[in-house]
Amino acid sequence: MSVEIEAVTRDFGTAANPALRGVSMALRSGEFVALLGPSGSGKTTLLRILAGLDFPDAGRVLIGGRDVAQVPARDRNVGVVFQNYALFRHMTVFENVAFGLRVRPRAQRPANAEIDRRVRELLALVQIPELAPRYPEQISGGQRQRVALARALAIEPQLLLLDEPFGALDALVRKDVRRWVRGLHDRLGLTSLLVTHDQEEAMEMADRVAVMEQGRIVQFDPPHTLIDAPASAFVARFVGDANRLAASVHGGRLDIAGFGGFDAAGLPEGAAEIFVRPDDLRILPPRDGLAPGLVEWSRPAERGRWKMLVAVGEHRLEGYGERAFERGAACALEFQALTAFGARGERVSINGREAAPSLR
C-alpha cells in the first residue's frame, strides 16, 4: 500500500516551534522505511498522523491513494505497534489479539470459531502459541512485543506503523527481533514505517531511511547513501559514528585546529565542520608531514587491526592501526577520506590521496 505525505504541518499551539514544518515523503508499496531522528524531531507526530491519532494543520496524507484527512483511526485499517505496546492489561494474550476482530460491525465479524482459528494462527506466526491464556503482566518484554505485533496484524493491515518498538528490549533480544520483524514484513508483503532514534536499527531494517531534524525531513535515501553522501552536517553527525571536528576556511585553505590545512576548493570562507569515519582514519607511527597525536587506548579489532582512541589537542578521534600502541605513545594520523560541510551547508568530500599529502 503506497503512502504519500504532502507538505504536512502540525503545531501544538506553539507556532514558534512546530512539531512538523512542511513534511513531504512517499512510501512505495511493500517498502520498509525508517523515520530516524533525535527525540523531539517530530517523527512520532508524523506516525500518529498516519495512524489517524492526530491530524495535520495543513497538507495532505494519502494512504493507498485515498485522502485520509477526515478518516479517524478506527476506519483506517492501519496496524500500529506502540512504544510501550499498550496491551489491554485486563485481557489475556488471546483476547488482546482477538480484539480487532471482536469489535468489527456484526455483519463483518467472523464467527467465534473463526476468530479462535485466526488468533491461534497469529500467535503461531509470532511464535508464542503457548501464551494465549496469560495476561500481559505475566509475560516478558519480548513476548509483549510479539503480542502487540500479532494484535496489530489481526486486522490484516497493509500498512504497519512501528513506534520505537524495540526500545524496551535488551540488546541481545533486540537484534533477533529486528531481523524477525523484517522477515515478517517481507513474508506478509506489508508496507512498514519504523520510528526510531537508533541509527543502527534504521540502517539494518529499512530499505530507505528518512532523517528528521526539527520537524523536517532533511534526507530520505537508502542507508548507503546516508553514509556515503550525507546531505548535511546534522545527518553526518547522526548517521554512522564519524569523528567530528570543527574547522574554518581562510583564503581557500581549510584549517582544522591541530591538524594543519587542506585545499578547500568549493567551500566558502568561514566556519566549517569535518567528519571522518574511524575506518578512514589510519593510525601510524610518528612521521613527518602527518598530524601527531597521543594514543589513549588501543584494543584488538576485526581482521587483525587495532582500534584506537587518539588525542589531538582537545579532540578525541577513533581510528584503526595495523599494530597496537602503548597507552600514551606518540603516533601520526592519516585521513584517507573526509567530508567537510561549509558555513552554508555546502558539502565537499575529500579523498585521502589528495588530503593526506596536504596535511602540514
Add this chain to the structure above:
Amino acid sequence: MSVATDDAPWLRRLLVMLALVFAVLIFLAPLAAVFTEALRRGIAPALEAIVEPDALSAMRLTLLVAAVAVPVNTLGGVAASWAIAKFDFPGKRLLVTLIELPFSVSPVISGLVYVLIFGAQGWFGPWLREHDVQIIFALPGLVLATTFVTFPFVARTLLPLMQEQGREEEEAAATLGAGGLQTFFRVTLPNVKWALLGGVLLCNARAMGEFGAVAVVSGHIRGATNTMPLHVEILYNEYMFVGAFAVASLLALLGLVTLAAKALLEYWTARPIGIEA
C-alpha cells in the same frame, strides 16, 4: 538495618503506645460507646427502637435517597473522570475544581444554597409553589443535597487511576477499529472496575450517613422527611438514648461493612482504593 533510623527502644515503644492510645481514644472508644449505649438495657429495647414506625420510615427514606444519589453520582463520576482523563477540552481545569467543590464547602452551606434557590422565599420558590412542586422539606431536596455532597467520591477515586493509565490503550483500541462506546466498555471501564466499586461503596456510605446538608433541607418531619442520621439526632435530643444509639449502631454497622468490603476489594486487587487529594 541502618543505624540512623534506629531510635532508642524506649522511644520506639513510647511512640507505638502513643499511636495506640490515640487509635483507641479517637476511633475505637466512640464506636464501642455506640454499641454499649444501644445495648445498655438489653437487646429487646434496642430492637424495639429499630422496628418502631418512625425509625423504619427513616430507614426507608435513607435507602431511597441513597438509591437515587449513588447511581446518579456513579454515572456522573464515571463520565466526568472519563472526560478529564481521556480527552482534552477547554475548561478542563475548571471541571476538576468543580468536582472538588463539594469537599471544600461545608455541607450545611450546600443545604442552605438549595433552600435559597428552591425554598418558599427562594428564587424559584413562588414559581414552584404555583406549580405545586415541593423540593425543600421533601424528597427531591434530600436527594439533591445528598447528591451534591457525595458527588466527588466516585470521580475522585477514578480520576487518578485513569490518569495514571493514560490513553495508550484507548488509542490502540481505536487503531484496531473500535468505536468510542466499544472502547469505553471493553477497555476503559474494565480497567477501573475495582476502583469504581470502591468509589461507589464510599459514596454510598457517605450518602446514607450525610447529616449537615440533609438537616437543612429536611424540615425534620417525622415519618416523612427524616433520614436515619436526623432520626438519631431527634431521639437523642428527646433523651431517648437507647433508641438513638440503636439506630446509630445500624449506621455504624453500615460503615464497618463498607470498610470491610473495601478492604476485601483491596486484598483481591492488591492495590489501595480511595481518594487521592
